[in-house]
Amino acid sequence: MYVYDEYDQRIVEDRVKQFRDQTRRYLAGELSGEEYRPLRLQNGLYIQRYAPMLRIAVPYGLLSSRQVRKLAQIARDYDKGYAHISTRQNVQFNWPALEDVPEILAELATVQMHAIQTSGNCIRNTTTDQFAGVARDERVDPRPWCEIIRQWSTFHPEFAHLPRKFKIAVNGSAQDRAAIEVHDIGLEALHNEAGELGFRVSVGGGLGRTPIVGSFINEFLPWRHLLSYLEAILRVYNRYGRRDNKYKARIKILVKALTPEVFAERVHAEWAHLEDGPLTLTDAEVQRVSQHFIDPAYKALDDQDDALAHLDAEHPGFARWRSRNVVAHKKPGYAAVTLSLKPTGAAPGDITDKQLDALADLADRYSFGEVRNSHEQNIILADVEQAQLFTLWGELREAGFATPNVGLLTDVICCPGGDFCSLANAKSIPVAEAIQRRFDDLDYLFDIGDLDLNISGCMNACGHHHVGHIGILGVDKKGQEFYQVSLGGDAGREASLAQILGPSFAQDEMADVIDRIIKVYVENRTEDERFLDTFRRVGIDPFKERVYAANH
Amino acid sequence: MQRIIKDGRIIDETWHTLAKDATLEGMSNCDDLIVPLALWRDHAHALKARDGGLGVWLDADEEIEEIADQLEHFQVIALNFPAFTDGRHSSTAYLLRQRYGYQGEVRAIGDVLRDQLFALRRCGFDAFALREDRDPEDALKAFDDFAEVYQASSDQPLPLFRRRA
Numbered sequence: 001m002y003v004y005d006e007y008d009q010r011i012v013e014d015r016v017k018q019f020r021d022q023t024r025r026y027l028a029g030e031l032s033g034e035e036y037r038p039l040r041l042q043n044g045l046y047i048q049r050y051a052p053m054l055r056i057a058v059p060y061g062l063l064s065s066r067q068v069r070k071l072a073q074i075a076r077d078y079d080k081g082y083a084h085i086s087t088r089q090n091v092q093f094n095w096p097a098l099e100d101v102p103e104i105l106a107e108l109a110t111v112q113m114h115a116i117q118t119s120g121n122c123i124r125n126t127t128t129d130q131f132a133g134v135a136r137d138e139r140v141d142p143r144p145w146c147e148i149i150r151q152w153s154t155f156h157p158e159f160a161h162l163p164r165k166f167k168i169a170v171n172g173s174a175q176d177r178a179a180i181e182v183h184d185i186g187l188e189a190l191h192n193e194a195g196e197l198g199f200r201v202s203v204g205g206g207l208g209r210t211p212i213v214g215s216f217i218n219e220f221l222p223w224r225h226l227l228s229y230l231e232a233i234l235r236v237y238n239r240y241g242r243r244d245n246k247y248k249a250r251i252k253i254l255v256k257a258l259t260p261e262v263f264a265e266r267v268h269a270e271w272a273h274l275e276d277g278p279l280t281l282t283d284a285e286v287q288r289v290s291q292h293f294i295d296p297a298y299k300a301l302d303d304q305d306d307a308l309a310h311l312d313a314e315h316p317g318f319a320r321w322r323s324r325n326v327v328a329h330k331k332p333g334y335a336a337v338t339l340s341l342k343p344t345g346a347a348p349g350d351i352t353d354k355q356l357d358a359l360a361d362l363a364d365r366y367s368f369g370e371v372r373n374s375h376e377q378n379i380i381l382a383d384v385e386q387a388q389l390f391t392l393w394g395e396l397r398e399a400g401f402a403t404p405n406v407g408l409l410t411d412v413i414c415c416p417g418g419d420f421c422s423l424a425n426a427k428s429i430p431v432a433e434a435i436q437r438r439f440d441d442l443d444y445l446f447d448i449g450d451l452d453l454n455i456s457g458c459m460n461a462c463g464h465h466h467v468g469h470i471g472i473l474g475v476d477k478k479g480q481e482f483y484q485v486s487l488g489g490d491a492g493r494e495a496s497l498a499q500i501l502g503p504s505f506a507q508d509e510m511a512d513v514i515d516r517i518i519k520v521y522v523e524n525r526t527e528d529e530r531f532l533d534t535f536r537r538v539g540i541d542p543f544k545e546r547v548y549a550a551n552h
Numbered sequence: 553m554q555r556i557i558k559d560g561r562i563i564d565e566t567w568h569t570l571a572k573d574a575t576l577e578g579m580s581n582c583d584d585l586i587v588p589l590a591l592w593r594d595h596a597h598a599l600k601a602r603d604g605g606l607g608v609w610l611d612a613d614e615e616i617e618e619i620a621d622q623l624e625h626f627q628v629i630a631l632n633f634p635a636f637t638d639g640r641h642s643s644t645a646y647l648l649r650q651r652y653g654y655q656g657e658v659r660a661i662g663d664v665l666r667d668q669l670f671a672l673r674r675c676g677f678d679a680f681a682l683r684e685d686r687d688p689e690d691a692l693k694a695f696d697d698f699a700e701v702y703q704a705s706s707d708q709p710l711p712l713f714r715r716r717a
């Protein structure tokens with residue numbers, strides 16, 4: 001993974017000093033709450049329902065074991081002993097004291113971490129595929145490009161106060177695990193017919209109040225021009241994005257208002273001035289950054305299909321776990337393993353300090369000392385030898401990481417919701433738990449198969465409910481917490497937005513509602529048909545009828 | 553008298569910034585004036601004929617393109633921040649310096665606070681009229697916030713990746 005040089009380190013340390021002084025001035029009354037707010041937000045510090053929340057950047061989800069240990073220590077020393085993996089691959093602490101935050105940042109800087117631009121109206125953490133660099137279907141490793149974008153966007157002086165937050169995602173695989181089409185900018189790295197590397201560029205996708213799938217405005221942008229082109233898009237947005245209404249301030253609204261064609265023309269007119277200027281990337285820089293992402297010292301191994309099949313037969317639990325939580329690796333004899341942070345009864349994405357320490361250990365012993373956070377709020381050991389899967393499984397079970405539910409109904413994506421977030425209309429964690437409890441029969445869960453269930457506590461859609469096969473949104477109904485259900489969303493290639501089922505439900509109805517939806521699927525599916533495909537084939541009506549009929 | 557930051561030092565303000573609805577009526581001939589864009593739009597001729605210095609100021613929704621071919625008439629171009637969180641004029645300053653090659657003073661006015669100065673200077677501002685309740689002396693410290701930066705800027709023509717040893 002990327003390792004800071006003296007420049008990167010200096011910038012992060014200067015940031016700690018700057019924020020320490022800003023916080024001191026705020027506490028001394030020299031900065032008003034209103035003036036401090038954008039400053040702290042640009043450092044990921046929210047004032048939440050019960051305490052501040054600090055969001056720490058995990059660039060494109062990658063962490064070293066040393067960083068994981070530091071997070072464990074921070075969870076112990078400054079929080080209540082746990083951390084939360086966010087849907088943007090970052091890490092959040094829910095209970096730090098405001099006065100301690102400068103010190104936490106100083107600790108983080110010792111392991112090359114920070115909280116820069118994890119919130120606020122600026123360019124946020126660039127996200128990517130959690131299987132970057134190891135996926136079998138990968139065409140281009142997105143990580144060096146994410147790092148190049150990270151550096152360009154860090155403290156970009158012109159884009160520090162955009163109309164609204166701005167999110168960039170990069171995908172380099174056949175399958176789109178980075179959900180690029182629902183980002184402000186989505187980049188698909190690919191090779192053209194001449195074998196040159198470049199990017200297909202989407203703009204104006206996004207979730208939130210007005211969910212929109214992005215529009216591709218450039219089918220092939222040669223890699224050298226990546227930064228100048230991004231700069232052109234951002235400049236057009238910074239100047240012309242709406243600032244009068246925060247619900248209409250995302251770039252998607254501008255792209256829609258202008259039409260994607262006109263927006264593209266503006267970008268290209270701006271870019272004409274920048275093309276081949278100093279922002280043009282150099283071979284030397286791309287190589288410098290790419291060197292940090294070359295393959296680790298893989299052994300020459302063979303795939304262990306027979307041995308694993310044998311173990312499967314002896315240990316059904318192992319077989320089950322392997323079928324959900326283990327995916328193929330580009331190197332023979334290796335596999336990528338997802339550690340589920342979705343056991344029933346724990347808030348989705350939460351991880352304790354002890355688990356973090358255990359994780360760091362496992363990473364060192366099984367996976368070259370690195371882990372990745374996924375936007376599904378799980379953690380991945382990306383480079384595990386197949387021959388070690390069985391022993392690893394045993395260790396994962398002890399640490400509480402082996403719930404065999406990756407990609408299943410109980411692998412819920414869930415924002416912190418009303419338990420923590422001051423913007424929430426409704427709680428989300430108890431709904432996730434009620435559903436997990438209802439579907440605790442593993443055979444049934446496996447029979448239901450691939451299903452993304454996403455829950456957001458409000459319109460801001462941190463739980464990505466619009467792109468869940470089943471989406472749940474907390475709404476306020478005359479001061480009561482209610483839930484709106486939608487069906488048919490998908491974040492992958494052919495991204496689609498979910499359709500609303502109908503009037504909302506009370507919290508205690510939710511498990512029943514999901515149960516009925518699942519029954520409609522099970523009764524209507526053809527063999528091997530996934531929930532999403534059945535939905536696409538039969539439409540929303542059968543679901544509507546069943547769910548609301550049963551209500552009366 | 554208000555004091556402003558210019559080229560990293562504090563100096564006494566010698567310019568008068570006229571209100572957005574100012575007219576020519578009673579305008580002094582010799583004072584150095586920063587006039588609103590609308591006044592320039594309607595009375596460029598009269599303003600050019602004065603003896604005093606001339607500057608123009610743009611509100612956040614006014615576009616620099618409108619006067620891009622008239623920049624030689626202005627010693628100062630002031631850009632107003634109705635709120636410090638309104639970043640539009642960061643782009644304007646960039647364009648003034650990098651695209652239009654403007655060499656005169658680019659001044660930030662309005663809700664201008666210490667914690668924005670470092671970034672604003674990098675965009676091309678060289679003068680800052682801080683919000684009146686703020687101490688410019690204190691704000692000077694902001695210019696030392698960072699010793700190194702990734703992007704190119706007006707005082708640093710190359711992005712870090714072209715300078716890395």
Ligand code: SF4
Pocket residue numbers: 415416417418421422423424425456457458459460461462463
């Ligand atoms: S979706 Fe709403 S409730 Fe959930 S974390 Fe985001 S802002 Fe908070």
